[in-house]
Amino acid sequence: DQQVKQNSPSLSVQEGRISILNCDYTNSMFDYFLWYKKYPAEGPTFLISISSIKDKNEDGRFTVFLNKSAKHLSLHIVPSQPGDSAVYFCAGGFSGNTGKLIFGQGTTLQVKP
């Protein structure tokens, strides 16, 4: 059972435009969500997070939106830059004493100059 799903394997956008990456989840017990960015041959790095009690969190060019009723979150990157080209993973976590994070399949973003 895939608890976190990223149904778009890839996305291509033009530099300067908006990139929207989507993520759906099935487990309503997640207490927060995170987005990670991964370049080839490197480990994933943290990008932005959102608590399940919020509907929006913004950090510079990155904004995450959470729609709990639809069990859907999205990451908006505005404006997109070629250096944003990477694989993006969303993950759900639990605030209990676990540190357990469940990741989606990832979406490969290509930003064209």
Add this chain to the structure above:
Amino acid sequence: NAGVTQTPKFQVLKTGQSMTLQCAQDMNHEYMSWYRQDPGMGLRLIHYSVGAGITDQGEVPNGYNVSRSTTEDFPLRLLSAAPSQTSVYFCASITRGLGTEAFFGQGTRLTVV
């Protein structure tokens, strides 16, 4: 500050061989996890630990063993390697609380022939 260190970076094993992937963190985090990354499957949780002496199974634990004798180290053991275990393995050290964030190592690329 080294963060999370994984060794080795690359490994080729023959079917049936055993080996241990090493992971060490210097951030004094209680939570640590092992993930594997496969094309189209994203990051899947193998095992995780909430502190020294405490481990639990993740989404895909079969074929792997872990132990956590110290806060710093969380080795992953393959007792009898199989071709299905060919993957890239990432260790993560995870902060605790609502601002939970996972710090990943650089990964170990394992090929089982």
